[in-house]
Amino acid sequence: MTKLALKTEHKYRLAIFAVLGIAFGTVLVVFFDMISARLQSISQVSALTERVEFEVTQPALAAIPVRHMRLATDAPGLDGKCIDGLVLPALKANVIYGRVGYGPLSIRIVPADAQRQDTVAGEFEPDNDGRALALTGTTYMEADASCPSNSVQNQSSANPLPGIPLPLPIWGEARLGSEFKGMKSSEPDPTLLLSGQIKVSARALEFPWPLHLRATLYPVTVLDLPVGSRLETYSSPQDNRPPGESSKDGAEFVSNWWGTAYVDSEKPALNVELATDTPKLALYRPNRHEPDVIETSRLNQIFEDPNLIKLYKLFGVFALAAAASGWLLTAIERSPRAPNKKSDRK
Numbered sequence: 001m002t003k004l005a006l007k008t009e010h011k012y013r014l015a016i017f018a019v020l021g022i023a024f025g026t027v028l029v030v031f032f033d034m035i036s037a038r039l040q041s042i043s044q045v046s047a048l049t050e051r052v053e054f055e056v057t058q059p060a061l062a063a064i065p066v067r068h069m070r071l072a073t074d075a076p077g078l079d080g081k082c083i084d085g086l087v088l089p090a091l092k093a094n095v096i097y098g099r100v101g102y103g104p105l106s107i108r109i110v111p112a113d114a115q116r117q118d119t120v121a122g123e124f125e126p127d128n129d130g131r132a133l134a135l136t137g138t139t140y141m142e143a144d145a146s147c148p149s150n151s152v153q154n155q156s157s158a159n160p161l162p163g164i165p166l167p168l169p170i171w172g173e174a175r176l177g178s179e180f181k182g183m184k185s186s187e188p189d190p191t192l193l194l195s196g197q198i199k200v201s202a203r204a205l206e207f208p209w210p211l212h213l214r215a216t217l218y219p220v221t222v223l224d225l226p227v228g229s230r231l232e233t234y235s236s237p238q239d240n241r242p243p244g245e246s247s248k249d250g251a252e253f254v255s256n257w258w259g260t261a262y263v264d265s266e267k268p269a270l271n272v273e274l275a276t277d278t279p280k281l282a283l284y285r286p287n288r289h290e291p292d293v294i295e296t297s298r299l300n301q302i303f304e305d306p307n308l309i310k311l312y313k314l315f316g317v318f319a320l321a322a323a324a325s326g327w328l329l330t331a332i333e334r335s336p337r338a339p340n341k342k343s344d345r346k
Contacts, residue, residue, distance in 0.1 A: 039202065039298065040277065041200060041203070042200075042217065042275060042276070042277050043200050043201075043275065043278070043281060044201070045176065045231065045259075045275070045276075046273055047195065047225060047272045049177050049193040049269055050100050050190035050192045050270065051177060051270075052097050052170065052176050052177075052270060053094060053097070053175050054094075054174035054175070056090065056095060056171070056172050057091075059089055060088070061169065062088075063086055063087070063088045064086070064087040064095070065087075066084065066085060068147040069141040069142060070082055070083075070142055071135075072139070074138075075133070075136050077133070078135070082144060083126065086124070087109070087123070087124050087141070088123045089109050089121065090109075090112070090122045091112075093111050094109070097168050098270075099269050100269070104142050104144070105143045105263050106143075106190065107140070107168075108139070108140050109138070109140075117137045118136055118137070120135065120136055121135045121136065121138065122135045122139065165262045165264065167260040168261040170259045170274060171256075171258050174232070176193055176231040177228070177229055177231060178191035178192075193229055197222065197224055197225060198225060198294065200296060202300060204305050205301075205307050207307060211310075211314075213307040215307075218304060218306050220300050226283075226285055229284060229285045229286070231281060231283050232282055233257075233276075233280070233281065233282065234278075234281055256277060257274055257276040258275055258276070259272065259273045260272075279295055280294070
């Protein structure tokens, strides 16, 4: 049998190619590791749900306009009254919007320290009086059909406001739906997520000079939310840190949701439109303890980022031009020399 042996020249070439391949692969790994730290995503959620709640991070952006609602609070001067005005929830209070079927809208505000009765859950500013009134303890509001007769806004028959659903602001760490559970009374609690869809997009990398590639949003995936599920910010046991503590890289990220919920008289439950820049979302489904994690991975960025794809094409053009130039040079060097006619005559 003949043994295959590489010439010394080929061994040198093979070694050079191996070294160049390792160096190029190392550069790619370092490059993709650097850009992965700049990965930013945004998720848009459209849902029909009986329940949506959020923790207030900026009270001014979470001010709730209320109309024709009956109030239940620990404040003796306000308990049981119909209110029209603006409710400003306290910082870190938990706001829960609920509506079962075509029933009335309910709003629950749970203060951060709900065990104390004198804890302020928020403030109420009436329409007919600018003086703010404190809401203490867990505060509950529910739309009441008997309240419009006592409302200041109802005094004018030409006022169209009573027929327009008010938007319910959402600003903070939100949660859609709740655990699927059986009925405990004839008056069910708002829990069920009826339907929904989530669109995940990512922000393209920016290369301002000399390519002038601006950062844009590109679609990653579209998912349907199963009925009876719960959507919230994903947090693993390793990620649980005291509030305000920085991560390993020194950066502090606060998951934030923003959007609105409103009542449509022709649809059950609540219409919710939400967006979040949270990098990981957790979808809990019935009969499962572990959540399905929704996120934009590094592979999505590597293969779907439009600016990176343009860079790949640019490098491909350069590589093709270099290969064509090398082939032409090799072809010219190997071409036979033209015969010398004068020497032939001699």
